Amino acid sequence: MNASAVHDPSTLPSDDNVNPYTFCVDLKGSRWFLQKGKMIAYYGDVSFQGVGHGALDRLVRTSFHSPMHAGDWVVAEGSGKMLLADRAFDVNSYDLDEGNLTVRSGNLLAFEPSLSLKQSIVPGFLTLIGTGTFVAASNGPVVFMEPPIRVDPQALVGWADCPSPCHHYDHAYLSGVLGGLRALTGIGGASGEEHQFEFVGAGTVLLQSSEALLPERGTGTVPHEPGVPGGGAPHPGHGSGQGSHGSAPRLPGQLGDLQRRFGL
């Protein structure tokens, strides 16, 4: 298609896609949370303030619960039309109605403050809860699937209402030392598809039609507490709480996770 449509503020859509790669947000004195650097152009009078700006305290208290990601987000405020895009990835908006949806942190572009943002227990994912609209990017159009389903980790964009995202490893990891070595080194042929994410229960799983990921945003680490997944690797000699069976300090030359595969 030739880009023969010339847009001005009166012809730009209101809270809709301009083309599959660009989304237009209509600000009418309202506020939107937006990931840094995703705004490409705007008409009108819009200001951008970092989360943590004093005047936004109340807003942040009600709808932003992710200290780790605070540095990546800004609040757009004012009136006008604002265009969002990300690396020429497909951009779509989703409406949540008293729902919850978890999405890869790099893929979320913007959301209305009527939603509240929380960090998912699964590292690298963010959960949105409430009613409102958000905008997310994907490489290729998004496909909606019903569980039970196993998906490739790189194709996963997010999921809604599913209570049980978990890892699934194919049986080969059990088949002896050679199986473990093969999976670890790729020697002897690994299909690259031995590991999937598995979803069961009621809900929807969102997949993108390619395995190209948006680079993860540097998110820091979650608090180093017992019981928090991804709270940093257990330090040798500092093994408090993390490893369930007191992870021993790893000897140099020891073969990574092979020991665990064989229950050592």
Add this chain to the structure above:
Amino acid sequence: MPRVRIPPAELSSPPPAGYRRPVATFRLQGSKVLAVDVTGDAVRAKNGSMVAYEGRMAFKKMSGGGEGLRGMVTRRLTGEQMEVMEVRGQGTCYFADRASDVTVLALHGDKLCVEASNLLCSDGGLRTGTTFTGLRGGAGGTGLFTTTVEGSGQVAITSDGPAVVLRVTPRYPLSVDPGAYVAHQGDLRQSFQSGVTFRTLLGEGGGEAFQIRFEGDGLVYVQPSERNTVGGDV
């Protein structure tokens, strides 16, 4: 969605009949390949961007962007180097560049400013040159100079993802992220907007610290992707 389409005639049509010189016609073959029909006339294209041709074609490297010795020196000095070839012949020539999307636009005596790297092909009758952009280029990470195209004829520009064309009128000025800016045409003034405050220094910046503000009358081409800019993450 409500969308007003400008009839294609206004944007990308060959210059009017009665024009003496034989004129190449630009059209899109899909969204990422430009097809140019030439009948004995010449177009200038980015060096090495030809992907196929039908008929007889001659490709000639033009040193210094075909702007003579002065242009060559200017381009070397400004860092706005442009490897250009002249394509002349009879038939259809196809151009593409790194699978980026192509936009065809027509100039009717007005001026187009575009980064040399985004200029894919221009009619042989158009003049190209370099101009100083000021701080805008500096913040956009694209250098302080940009390429101008003047005259009447068709031009093809490339962008990462299909370009969005935004109209600027005196009533509706536009702000653009330097990383997403591709080109602009018409009578536009650009100024540099900075939202840098003491908060930015504290690491609580708005993330959109630099913008280019366009005022006047014209069109701005924006790509749905951002180059890495100096001010990108501030």
